[in-house]
Amino acid sequence: MNNLASFIVRTHKWLLALWLIIFIVMGYFAIQLPSLLEGDGFRTDGEYEQVQKELNKTFSFPESTLLLLFEKQASKSNEDFRTTIDETLTTIENQNTTTKIQSPLTDETLMKPDMAYAVLHYDEKLEDMSDIIKDVKKVADDQTGVTVTGSPVLSEDINKASQDDLKRAELIGLPVALLVLLFAFGTVVASMLPLVVGAITIIIGFGLLTFIGQEIKLSIFILNIAPMIGLALSIDFSLLFINRYKEEIEKQSKAEALITTIQTAGRSIIFSAVCVFIGLGAMLVIEIDIFKNVAIGGMVVIAIAVLGSLTLLPAMLYVLGDRIHKWRIVRTDRDSRARWRTFAGAVMKRPVFITLVAMAILVTGMLPVQHMRLAIPTTDSLPKHFESRIAYEKIEETFMQENKSTIYAIAERPDGWLNKAGLEEMKKLQDTLKREKEVTDIDTLFAASQIDDPTQLAAALEQPQMHQQLEPAIEPFVQEEKLLIPVHLNVEASSKKAQSLARTWSEKEWPVDIEFGGQPKFNQEIYDEIYDKIGLAVAIILISTFIILMLAFRSIIIPLKAIMMNVVGLTSTFGILVWIFQEGHFGLPEMDISLVLPVLVFSLVFGLSMDYEVFLISRIREFYLKTGDNTAATVEGLANTSKVITAAALIMIVITGAFAFTGVTPVKQIGIGIAIAIAIDATIIRLLLVPSLMKLLGDWNWWYPFGGKRKEKSL
Numbered sequence: 001m002n003n004l005a006s007f008i009v010r011t012h013k014w015l016l017a018l019w020l021i022i023f024i025v026m027g028y029f030a031i032q033l034p035s036l037l038e039g040d041g042f043r044t045d046g047e048y049e050q051v052q053k054e055l056n057k058t059f060s061f062p063e064s065t066l067l068l069l070f071e072k073q074a075s076k077s078n079e080d081f082r083t084t085i086d087e088t089l090t091t092i093e094n095q096n097t098t099t100k101i102q103s104p105l106t107d108e109t110l111m112k113p114d115m116a117y118a119v120l121h122y123d124e125k126l127e128d129m130s131d132i133i134k135d136v137k138k139v140a141d142d143q144t145g146v147t148v149t150g151s152p153v154l155s156e157d158i159n160k161a162s163q164d165d166l167k168r169a170e171l172i173g174l175p176v177a178l179l180v181l182l183f184a185f186g187t188v189v190a191s192m193l194p195l196v197v198g199a200i201t202i203i204i205g206f207g208l209l210t211f212i213g214q215e216i217k218l219s220i221f222i223l224n225i226a227p228m229i230g231l232a233l234s235i236d237f238s239l240l241f242i243n244r245y246k247e248e249i250e251k252q253s254k255a256e257a258l259i260t261t262i263q264t265a266g267r268s269i270i271f272s273a274v275c276v277f278i279g280l281g282a283m284l285v286i287e288i289d290i291f292k293n294v295a296i297g298g299m300v301v302i303a304i305a306v307l308g309s310l311t312l313l314p315a316m317l318y319v320l321g322d323r324i325h326k327w328r329i330v331r332t333d334r335d336s337r338a339r340w341r342t343f344a345g346a347v348m349k350r351p352v353f354i355t356l357v358a359m360a361i362l363v364t365g366m367l368p369v370q371h372m373r374l375a376i377p378t379t380d381s382l383p384k385h386f387e388s389r390i391a392y393e394k395i396e397e398t399f400m401q402e403n404k405s406t407i408y409a410i411a412e413r414p415d416g417w418l419n420k421a422g423l424e425e426m427k428k429l430q431d432t433l434k435r436e437k438e439v440t441d442i443d444t445l446f447a448a449s450q451i452d453d454p455t456q457l458a459a460a461l462e463q464p465q466m467h468q469q470l471e472p473a474i475e476p477f478v479q480e481e482k483l484l485i486p487v488h489l490n491v492e493a494s495s496k497k498a499q500s501l502a503r504t505w506s507e508k509e510w511p512v513d514i515e516f517g518g519q520p521k522f523n524q525e526i527y528d529e530i531y532d533k534i535g536l537a538v539a540i541i542l543i544s545t546f547i548i549l550m551l552a553f554r555s556i557i558i559p560l561k562a563i564m565m566n567v568v569g570l571t572s573t574f575g576i577l578v579w580i581f582q583e584g585h586f587g588l589p590e591m592d593i594s595l596v597l598p599v600l601v602f603s604l605v606f607g608l609s610m611d612y613e614v615f616l617i618s619r620i621r622e623f624y625l626k627t628g629d630n631t632a633a634t635v636e637g638l639a640n641t642s643k644v645i646t647a648a649a650l651i652m653i654v655i656t657g658a659f660a661f662t663g664v665t666p667v668k669q670i671g672i673g674i675a676i677a678i679a680i681d682a683t684i685i686r687l688l689l690v691p692s693l694m695k696l697l698g699d700w701n702w703w704y705p706f707g708g709k710r711k712e713k714s715l
Contacts, residue, residue, distance in 0.1 A: 004262060004310065009255050012315040019312045023200050026207025033210045034163055034223060038127045038155065041219025041290025042376055046525040047506055051517025054410050058479045062099060062121035064129050064152050066136060068092075069391040070104070071145040072114040081116075084143055089118055091139045097132050099123050110399065117395050126152050147391040155220065157388045158381055158664060162223040165662035169224070169671070173658030177235060177651050184239065184647040188327035190246070193316060194238030194651075197308045201234040202227050205301035212296060219290050222297045224659065224667040228674070229604065230301030232655040233276065236611065236648045237309035241265045243644045245317055246324065254321045258314050266310055271552065271614050273306045276607030278544045282537040283603050288529055290596055298604070337639040344638040344691055348631060351692035358688040362680070365572030368579045375494060375592035376526060383663035405493035407502055407521060409433070409485040411514040417445075417483050418461050418474070423454035425512060426483060433487050438501055443486040448473035486518075493519035499527060526595070534599060541606055549610070553617055554704045561693055561701075562613050565685045569609070570602055573677040581669060594666040597673055605677040608652065612645045612686055620694070621702075630701060634694040642687065649682030 008015065043049070055061035068088065072081040082105060089103050104116035124132060129152040140146040174195060181191035205226060209218065244265040248257035280298040283291040317324065347354050382389040411429060416422055423445075430444050449470050451457040460466040477484050491497045498520035505516050542563055549559035577593060584590035620637030627633060656678070659671025694701055 008314045012318045015315040026204040029210040030206035033206045036213035037220040043289045048521045064122045066120040067150040068118040069147045070116045149388040149391040153388045159220045169658040173655045176654045194235040198231045198234035201230045201304045219293045226297035234305040237269045272611035275610035279603040279607035282540040286533045340642040341639040344635040347691045348695040351695040354692040362572040366575045369575035373592045374595045405489045407487045407518040411483045420458035438489045440490045441488045445477045499524035569680045601673040609681040
């Protein structure tokens, strides 16, 4: 750290120039990031993905599908309504972009007296649908009561909503964060520096993610989550750094103050970043795109935040020198330690009572967690006012209730299916699949040809004329050695029964090679991947954190306490989220918890909270090594760190909590979840449980069987 500090002092002007150049260049690429984002990130390499590719390639399923909702106006006759449908679809067909149009005028299942919908099929992939969507929307806008929806439109609207949400969160969070910084530092110059570092971090981070997005698929949710992490941590690190610098510059020259600050606060920043890196890195073991995206995006912005806090910020501080005290607006309390010392002493006089009260509060928060329902975000991710969501839900409620979900089975037989043995095997497969009580119907060649007997159908196919007549019935189900069997279920794709059936069929030994797809299979693979890997991810976080804290504090007990308190605090957070969202409090509609929330919040907050843990415990350890008095050391540690920890936590809460006012539901839940977790950590855990448990355990806090005490600098 000494070499880094000396290097920054010598080259501060060059560093500022370099950061400025990087900021300008990356700013150009940053604005391109939203156009590269696609989908919600719920994708994993598995059976579903293979079947989906086969459906597109072999059985001519469309790569993308748009839905057109037609709503009959009260002033229009039935004939006028049908004319509107015909004119709209004819205009779209003339665009020569569709591969097929399913019209309600020719398919009565798509038509109701006052409502109808059409299905537009395209060969273009989701990410290439933007121009087509614009063209279709132009046609729809020329008619009354016509709305465009479907997965590509919903994805595009979520992208737009995410960009709007980011702007809204910044407009709310940044001014409030500035106020907190003003009360913490008192001067405009000192308060603006963390925001400058935060803004530069986000812009450069977006620029780097633009390059990454050209190589791998990035989820649209990264547009909110990466800035949330990067901005909060940048400000947090800067607050820690500037607070220490302001203390040091009163005692020594600006060069010496900067060197001391880098040696102390700089170590704390690096340690904090390592803890957050561990949390994010652990998510990489879960083979689902959204977790990989958040991990990559988070690590990118954290790396920049650390570099900015250890190079850009010191360079700016060196240039400013004493001018950091310029433009004082708020007169800060120079020594708030007396009040915090009194508070810490009061807590430690009744350690058993305080511990019981704190645990009672946390356990109360934990109670609802047993009823948590996790769900993969769907159309309800969008705000209710979006036309695409309204139209899709109308189509779903009116037309898609009879067959609640479908599993697609693709079977392969080397000798083909259109001979007697193949048809007999096909019949056996059909009968086996149909035995399940969740199965309502199966689409097969037998039903399409209206010949239910394999022997009779084989005989018919041997006649060239009959074979030619049956070709339209064969084509949707049989392509060379491959057979498609759509299996319709009477349960929702998200239900446990549908997922269990998909899992059972995939694990079953079949007489031929067979793979399963469809929405139930997709859901089953996503849930299984998370449930199978979450234990490993948590183990990586807990074990790595324990080792790092043990080496940092040379203690066995303190890391164990920190981990247990974090787990209890996070469980309480999840319980509160269930109470808020699932039970519909604070005026929110009842909704399930996003499947990604527990993993993301646990991984992120576990690392973030260690920032405060190391800052507090390192100061306590410093005093303990000097005095040997555990009680006095705890009081002094709290007195010297509580002000900056409280300010840092408040800023983190403000930045992440601002996403409570956004419209994209998973982002709203994640933002509120992080804010609640940090609030619990900075108050109940850090100010109540830590000092009371430090008092109760006494010198046992510092039990370390692997070596003696050694003095080290405060972090």
